[in-house]
Amino acid sequence: MSASPANPVLQTLLGRLSAATKLPREQLSGMLRPPPKAEMGDYALPCHAIAGPRKQKPDQAAIDLAAELALDPHLKPIVISIEPAGAFLNFRLDPGALCAAVLPPLRAAGEAYGGSDEGAGQTIVIDYSSPNIAKPFHVGHLMSTVLGASLARIFRALGHPVVGVNHLGDWGTQCGYQFLAWKQANPSEREVQLAARGIDYLVDLYVEINRPGKELTSLKDRLLDKNVALQPGERVETEKRIAELAPVAEEIERKARELFRKLEEGDPDLRILWERFRTKTLNVLQLSYDRLGVAFESTAGEGFYEPFLLPLIEDLKQRGILFESEGCWVIPLSEPREKKKKPPFIVVKTDGTTKYDTRDLAAAIYRKTTYDFAQNLYVVDVRQSLHFQGLFKALEKCGYEWAKDCRHVSYGLMQIKEGDATLPMTTRGGRMIPLGELLDRMVGIVREIVNEKNPALPPEQKDRVAEAVGVGAIIFWIQARRRSSNIVFDWKEATNPDGDTGPYVQYTHARACSILRKHGTYIPDQPDLTLLREPEEAAVVKALDEFPRVLRAAAEGYEPSLVATWLVSASRSFNDFYNKRQVLKAESAALRDARLALVDAARLGIARGLKLLGVTAPEEM
RNA sequence: GUCCCCGUAGCUCAGUUGGAUAGAGCGCUGGUUUCCUAAACCGGAGGUCGCAGGUUCGAGUCCUGCCGGGGACGCCA
Numbered sequence: 001m002s003a004s005p006a007n008p009v010l011q012t013l014l015g016r017l018s019a020a021t022k023l024p025r026e027q028l029s030g031m032l033r034p035p036p037k038a039e040m041g042d043y044a045l046p047c048h049a050i051a052g053p054r055k056q057k058p059d060q061a062a063i064d065l066a067a068e069l070a071l072d073p074h075l076k077p078i079v080i081s082i083e084p085a086g087a088f089l090n091f092r093l094d095p096g097a098l099c100a101a102v103l104p105p106l107r108a109a110g111e112a113y114g115g116s117d118e119g120a121g122q123t124i125v126i127d128y129s130s131p132n133i134a135k136p137f138h139v140g141h142l143m144s145t146v147l148g149a150s151l152a153r154i155f156r157a158l159g160h161p162v163v164g165v166n167h168l169g170d171w172g173t174q175c176g177y178q179f180l181a182w183k184q185a186n187p188s189e190r191e192v193q194l195a196a197r198g199i200d201y202l203v204d205l206y207v208e209i210n211r212p213g214k215e216l217t218s219l220k221d222r223l224l225d226k227n228v229a230l231q232p233g234e235r236v237e238t239e240k241r242i243a244e245l246a247p248v249a250e251e252i253e254r255k256a257r258e259l260f261r262k263l264e265e266g267d268p269d270l271r272i273l274w275e276r277f278r279t280k281t282l283n284v285l286q287l288s289y290d291r292l293g294v295a296f297e298s299t300a301g302e303g304f305y306e307p308f309l310l311p312l313i314e315d316l317k318q319r320g321i322l323f324e325s326e327g328c329w330v331i332p333l334s335e336p337r338e339k340k341k342k343p344p345f346i347v348v349k350t351d352g353t354t355k356y357d358t359r360d361l362a363a364a365i366y367r368k369t370t371y372d373f374a375q376n377l378y379v380v381d382v383r384q385s386l387h388f389q390g391l392f393k394a395l396e397k398c399g400y401e402w403a404k405d406c407r408h409v410s411y412g413l414m415q416i417k418e419g420d421a422t423l424p425m426t427t428r429g430g431r432m433i434p435l436g437e438l439l440d441r442m443v444g445i446v447r448e449i450v451n452e453k454n455p456a457l458p459p460e461q462k463d464r465v466a467e468a469v470g471v472g473a474i475i476f477w478i479q480a481r482r483r484s485s486n487i488v489f490d491w492k493e494a495t496n497p498d499g500d501t502g503p504y505v506q507y508t509h510a511r512a513c514s515i516l517r518k519h520g521t522y523i524p525d526q527p528d529l530t531l532l533r534e535p536e537e538a539a540v541v542k543a544l545d546e547f548p549r550v551l552r553a554a555a556e557g558y559e560p561s562l563v564a565t566w567l568v569s570a571s572r573s574f575n576d577f578y579n580k581r582q583v584l585k586a587e588s589a590a591l592r593d594a595r596l597a598l599v600d601a602a603r604l605g606i607a608r609g610l611k612l613l614g615v616t617a618p619e620e621m
Numbered sequence: 622g623u624c625c626c627c628g629u630a631g632c633u634c635a636g637u638u639g640g641a642u643a644g645a646g647c648g649c650u651g652g653u654u655u656c657c658u659a660a661a662c663c664g665g666a667g668g669u670c671g672c673a674g675g676u677u678c679g680a681g682u683c684c685u686g687c688c689g690g691g692g693a694c695g696c697c698a
Binding site: 030031033035036037040044046048057058085086087088130132169171172173174302325326327328330341342343344345346348349350351353355356357381382383384385386387389410412413449450452453454469480481482484485486488490492493496497498499500501503504506507508510511514515516517518519549553561562565568569572575576578579580582583584585599620621 | 623624625626627632633634635637638640641642643644645646647653656657658659660661662663678679690691692693694695696697698
């Protein structure tokens, strides 16, 4: 998977280096890198590893190797200079040769640039987005949705069959609460409300039924929190309120659990109600998915696996994998001699119902048997890393050798900056911002920028641009840093048109498109690319040439941010070129044609990168 | 208490399997438009890479310890 593709010029260079040093091409390919400063050359080879076998000091090895390579006739047409610099050997490639080697295949590949079929036959299952049923789709689900969708596109670009699964949280005790609230509502009133307000009504019901429980927890927390100094009277009041609430909350919980148990047992009325809520939710979610450009191959949620649970539990019991512990049926995860005790994997709770652990176990097995995946990925935030460790360990204990192919692709938490405050987006406390609200607000801000920057654009096109840039800004922002870091979403920064942002890259793309549009007529298929000799031209070509390697690294590390980082640096190279060199008014028609080909390639490469991240690339903005 | 992640410029972050004098953007500041979109480009100021040891020709990168921030830790999902 790590065979890094290289252009013909680089291939030749690597081949000759391999012949001269007797080192394998792959090793040299890993060693060859851009020097710290562009003035030093295009590529640098550290000679420490080469010096050893030659029984030389690295500095001397660099000098000798330079002299040796200078005589190589194969290198003459493609290399301008080979200079030893201390322990390093710096190569300057012929810019024309480089451009002529890189641009034609890139333009021929077009939309498929950087891709391959190396993943053919290796199916990747990606579990992502996975919101809960009858709850609003909020910002917390955005990270998983955006990252998962990008990974799906990246793996597809490399030829992997991909199954994107939206593992809906549509099963569990929460369903019981939902049913209870519904049953307690006025029968005619609730139908009217559901028809009129849809999912919003379900959310209200859920919040209402949970109110006593929520209040109880927060009061208890307050009593226990050493940081909160309570007045003596306040303490008594709080305890009194807790005494009032406790029985109410317990009664609600008891009933809710009972209803969920009935659902699991197959109660037909509850199944119908469940299906109604589920469909209602999916329809609303689809609006958000459409805006984000996300589509799933499967929406098999937790409820989907219900029929598999009992047989699975029976099977595990028979095979002696399940043990009784504190009234639950569990898969123990600690080794007998281990001192540090890991919590077990709970398959059946004391009340006889299953947990999400049980459903995850069944889902993993289902995915293996149905899709025969090479990799099974879970794009879920970092707080669940222990859960997934447990899940994978449990699969191992069940004897599935493919447990090693399962991976938790975790990411940090997201917070939102509002003025001077930074709001956490945990379920408790922080207000959850509905996704639609976030997107609308961004689009609104961008719409004003469009008005200011490009007032001549027709109104309906302004709307399209605002949608593409506003939504794109959020999607790009999320993916512009490594997964592991906690993200602080800053409205001002994300919409700032200056900076390392989605709008910056989109603007670069629009500029490239603009040149081609102004040129109008066709771009010659085979311009003389050896005319491209300026450093700014070579810089753009080198950036474009890196893309295939970036794509592979992004797939291997499950790290779409590599694509985002690449986009920014490629855009910077292009903008530098744009500012310094004229295309349409180039010194000669032949040079103009060559530069047009360069612009065309840059346009394709940038659009390709943006598309992989789920960001649309408007041709005008 | 145990385990996981993070700590790089005032802020947000890059930094390739260890390689040359640690890089961007924002913000601050100076400049570039008779020229293809100035949502751009070029320059300046700004650093004890959390701290201390260790490994080696070489450490922001690997190891150990400590400090600081975040997260998780059996019947919620």
